[in-house]
Amino acid sequence: MQKEIIIVGLNHRTAPVEVREKVAFESSLLADSxxxxxxxxxxxxxxIVSTCNRVEVIVxxxxxxxxxxxxxxxLAEQEYPEGHGGLDSHLYTYTxxxxxxxLFRVAASLDSMVVGEPxxxxxxxxYYFxxxxxxxxxxxxxxxxxRSxxxxxxxxxxxxxxxxxxSVSSVAVDLARRIFDRLDDKTVMLIGAGKMGGLVARHLQGSGVSSLMVTNRTFERAVELAAEFRGNPIRFEDYPRYLTLADLIIGCTSAPEMLLERDSVERVLRERKRKAMFFIDLGDRRNFDPRIHELDNAYLYNLDDLEGVARENLKGRKAEVHKAEEIVGEEVTAFLRWLESLDQVPTIIALRQRLEEIRKREMEKSxxxxxxxxxxxxxxxxxxxxxxxxxxxxxAPITHLKRQGRDEDEAVYIEALKKLFDLGEK
Amino acid sequence: MEVTLLKVTVVVYLLATASFIVYVVLLKEFFARLSPLILLGGFIIHTSALAVHFIQTGYPAIMQFREALSFYTWLMVGIYLLVQLKYRLAVLGCFIGPLAFIMSLAAFAFAAGREEIPPALKTYWLPLHVTLAFLGNAVFALAFGVSLMYLLQEYQLKSKKMPSLYERFPSLETLDRLNYLFLVWGFPLMTLGIITGSMWAGVHWGKYWSWDPRQISSAVTWLLYGTLLQGRIAAGWHGKKAAVLTIVGFAVVLGYFLWGDYLFPSRHGGRFE
Structure with a gap:
């Protein structure tokens, strides 16, 4: 009668990606599994929960x-790559x-690789649905x-x-939001084809930016990138003229020399009536003159700065973990109480009631x-x-009954109780 | 009755201030919604105190310095609550809440002066003048708040340090736009306040302009804000510069309002002889 909750699975801490990939459940076969x-x-x-970081069966x-x-x-019936020892060595069991x-910790993202990821x-x-x-x-x-x-x-x-x-790109978006009140009317200029720059540009687009200019030393590459990002390609020799239109400028080239100097940005700012500009320097070497950051209404963050903010934020998140663990603890207790109440077989409840009635009656009499x-x-x-x-x-009888609960004799004991105490069917 | 209501008002403003501070420290959305409501409660009690005064004396509570300070606080809180309706700026309340508390408390520190108003002064020019001038200044108090927030946010972005305390600050662009909005509303109100004041002076003192210290200080702030507004519109002054000028302007207004009459006794502030 009594039911237990069991979780068997593996995650990013107990199994390498090759193992997780193989053991994962295909979504088309999920119902069957x-x-x-x-x-x-x-x-x-x-x-069954099966993501790229974890495979778990909750029953x-x-x-x-x-x-x-x-x-x-x-789980052993799933495919398994060779050379990783037995699957058992990667599995954990919770009861x-x-x-x-x-499960509560996983749902609250306390067990994630990046704690707090949504x-x-x-x-x-x-997977529940x-x-x-x-x-x-x-x-x-x-x-x-x-409950989870x-x-x-x-x-x-x-x-x-x-x-x-x-993450670097979400920090960049976060900073942009501190500078600009909305992003959908802002223009981004992406200079260079570096991977990081593309990532940040995408994240900005995901946050509402619709206007994007792309430039690259080879124009063909700029056209390719523009198609990829649904932006407008600009010739490399022309981009300084378009700077006045750009609110966010991402530099991601491997150029050895500085692309933008402080003075040229000062000129652009004057043309823009000092509307704010946000420079994001992701180049291998400095793409933008660091002194741009000293100008009023201009903000310059390079990769190190962004990573620094991300690190600080991660520290801040970890400081919040103990608060989250407290919440989880409270909820676990509440859930277990509910589970226990389920566990009381009707016969036990009836037996308790019968004895309580007798006690009350005799007390009143005396x-x-x-x-x-x-x-x-x-x-x-x-x-x-x-x-x-x-x-x-x-x-003693209740403990015994609960332990016996899983046996086949269960029915016999319950029947005996009913007869002995005259509990009858209600 | 009136005094009791005013005392309750001070206490409620203090509660609102505490709630705003809890919001900024803990960043719980609940307090962002609760704090303006407490402030609204204070505002309603404050309003009833002013109404009681008006019914009892037949004249708005603006004749004595303490009354004026209290009236000014009332206007400022009212305008903030209006702004809060549209912009949901609970953080701005962290400036307005304490300001409202301190000013309404300070009103008690000033002795109640003569209750009688010279009959010659009992016209509606005076309440009109005081209301307009105070409305203008109350709007500037909000401009002061957003400018201070602007400088804090800007400092964080420039120093590349992001303590979580300011996480809920609006963006620089929003703060700058609000600065402009308050300036555009505050300046005409202040101008009208000065015009009605000098009309009144013209009727009762026989002179529209008498180099009264308050008149001079008003002219100075009027020029300051006027320059700022002009700079914003024509020269595209933005952000930090506008924020700093707004703060300087408000400091002059507030400083003069609080201490000016002691330094330069004038016919303002209840001395009508």
Whole structure:
């Protein structure tokens, strides 16, 4: 009767990418795999989560140990690359409260490679709904996953864990947002074909920038890049003339000499009536004169600066982790309490009620007659004593019943109880 | 009654200030929504205090320095609440909240003067003049707030250090635009305040301009803000320069409002003889 939550899986810490890739579940086969999990003898409910950083099977099972063994076998049926030792060496198993805690931590992005990254919650939701559709989710996992979504939301809103940019391109966007109130009416100029520059440009486009100019020493490459980014190509010798139009300028060339000097930027700023300009220098050597940063309304950040901010932010995130762990702890306790309440078989509840009724009736009888003279405190002491007696008497049979709960004799014991105490069907 | 209401107002402004500070430190959205509501509560109580005064005396509460300070605070909070409606700038409240608290408290520090107003002064030119001049200055108080925020945000970007305390500051562009907006509203109000003041003076003192120290200081700030507005419109002054000038202008206004009458006694500030 009693159900346990078991998680067996591997993640970015326990398995290298080659292993994770192979063990991962194909989305087209997911429904089928879910049904296979639930057809294992000890398992009643199951959800599979399979992202590039983790593969986990989360189940509700009537016997934890058997379920863990069966799940390992199930995962071993996945493809496995050679030369990485046994799959077992990469797997972890969580049971009971540790399993609940693990899922809550994963959903809240405390277990992610980059702590606080937001994608994982969406992925877990997708896999939960896939399982829901395949019909492999019951009362317990339903509740467990919905709680995990709540935990993730609480952690996001009540701690600063997700509020800081931790990658170079998101820091760049973050800074742009501190300078400009909106990005959709801003123009970006991308100078050079470096990979980092393209990444930042993409991130800016993702944040609303629609106007992009691209220039490169070879015009053909500029045209290619412009097509890739849906921007306008500009000849390299012409780009200084277009600078007045650009609000964000990304330099990502390997040029040995400086592309922009302080004085030329000062001239551009004057032409722009000192509208703010944000220079992002991602070149191998300096593309932009560092003294540009000294000009009013001009801001220059190079790769080191951006990485510095990202590092600081990551530190800030880690400082928030303990707050998040506290939230997870609270929620785990609440969930386990719910799970335990499920665990009380109707017969046990009926037995408790029967004995409680007897106790109450006898107490009333005695207090109304022979024990009339008792003081309030004595009455209370008597209440406590009789209640404690009932609990002591029930302790052994209930423990036994719970342990036996997974056996086939269960029905026999329950039947016997019903007969002995005249519990009857209600 | 009026005094009790004013005392409650001070306490509520203090609560609002505390709530704004909690918001800036903890960055909990809840306080961003709560703090302006507390301030609104204070504003309503403040309004009723002013209404009680008007009903009891038949005249707006602007005749004494303490009353004027309180009235000015009321206008400033009111304008901030309007701005908050449109721009959701809880951070700006962190400047306005404490300012409202300090000024409404300071109003109590000044002794209640003579209650009687010379009959000659009981015209509606005076309340009109005071209201317009104070409205202008209250708008400048908000301009002062956003300018201060601008300088803090700018300092962070230039120093490349980003403490989380200022994470919720609006962008430089937004702050700069608000500076412009407040300037565009504040300047005409101030101008009208000066015009109505000198009209009133013309009627009661017989002279439109009498080189009263308050008149001189008003002229100075008027020129300062006028230059700034002109610079913004014609020469495209932006950002830091505009922020610094706004702060200087407000410092002059506030400084003179608080201490000017002690340094240069004049017919303003309740001395009408």
């Amino acid at each position: 879910l049904k296979r999990v639930c057809s294992l003898p000890s398992i009643q409910e199951g959800v 509700a099972a009537s016997d934890g140990e058997t379920a863990a063994r069966e799940l390992k076998g199930f 009971a409260d540790a399993a609940v805690r693990h 994608q994982i919650l969406g992925q877990i939701k997708d 896939a399982a829901h559709e395949a019909g492999t989710v019951g009362t317990i996992l339903h509740r467990l996953f919905h 979504f709540t935990v993730a939301k609480r952690v996001r809103t009540e701690t600063g864990i997700a509020s800081r940019a931790v 207090l109304g007659t022979g024990l009339k003279e008792l003081s309030e405190r004595q009455r209370e002491a008597l209440e406590d004593m009789t209640a404690a007696m009932i609990n002591k008497i029930l302790h």
